[in-house]
Amino acid sequence: MVTGYDHLLFLAGVVFFLYRSKDIATYVSIFAIGHALEDLAVAWLRGAGFDLYTRKGNRPDGGQFGFSVAGGRIRGHVDGIIAVGPEGLGLAVPALWECKTMNAKNWRACVKDGVTKSKPVYAAQIAVYQAYMESSVPGISAAPAVFTAINKDTAEMHHEQVPFDADLAQRMSDRGVRILQATDAGELLPRIAASADFFECRFCPWSDRCWRLER
Ligand code: SF4
Incomplete structure (x- = not known):
């Protein structure tokens, strides 16, 4: 739901940190459209x-x-958990469900190569969620996750199963711990880009602070 408290707080944070009004409008629009399409995907899958x-x-x-x-x-919140799949599909459950919206170019790459190759960040997110959700939803890492990609330009949908990658989950978890240790030690880790104009930096809530600090 777009109006959940966590989303409202998140949006308030985004509006606070993004200083260019064009960026704020773009980000809020992308966020709202993504959630509206995700809600539709939920309804269609249930149907x-x-x-x-x-x-x-x-x-x-x-x-x-x-x-x-x-x-x-x-920490993180999952998009959903599939408790039972349609009859005849043979879906292993409980299965993590993750949904992303993307432009036509990225969506075609996802259909062609799969999420693990075309969007490794999403694959990492899926693996980490499967690993950390296992204690509260036993069996979720044994069942392949279901990844849904929605083409924002054409409304086409792509679904694929993603087997649990324990090595990837461990590497990403180790990376998270490394970031926390560096933060606690006051150590500045390398940036992901050479310029603040990089797409992810432009939408990063910590961009202003990150690019002000000398490395
Ligand atoms: S601005 Fe954000 S995304 Fe870009 S390097 Fe800094 S922390 Fe990373």
């Missing part, structure tokens, strides 16, 4: 026979499924 839970008990006031470790410094 196709997936017993898909996006909130505890599937109640509007039910909390999102998620995890929190390292004193809350590593």
Whole structure:
């Protein structure tokens, strides 16, 4: 839901940190459209026979499924959990469900090469979520995750199963710990780009601070 408290707080944070009004408008629009399409995907999957839970008990006031470790410094919310798949599909459950919207070019790459190759960041997110959700949803890492990609330009949908990659989850978890250790030690890690104009830096809430600090 676009109007959940966590989203409102997140949007407030984004508006606070993004100083260019054009960036704010773009980011909020992308965020809202992404969530509207995700809500549609949820309805369509349920209509196709997936017993898909996006909130505890599937109640509007039910909390999102998620995890929190390292004193809350590593945490996340999953888009959904499939409890039962349509008859005849043979889907292993419980299965993590992750949904992303993307432009036509990225969507075609995802269809052609799969999410692991075309969008490694999403694959890392899926692996980490499967690993950390295992304690609260036993079996979720044994079942391949279901990844849904929605083409924002044509409304086409792509679904694929993503087997759990334990090595990837471990590497990403180790990286998270490394970042926390560096932060606690006051150590500045390398930036991901050579310029603040890099796409991800332009939408990063910490951009201003990050590019002011000397390395
Ligand atoms: S601005 Fe954000 S995304 Fe870019 S290098 Fe800094 S912390 Fe990373």
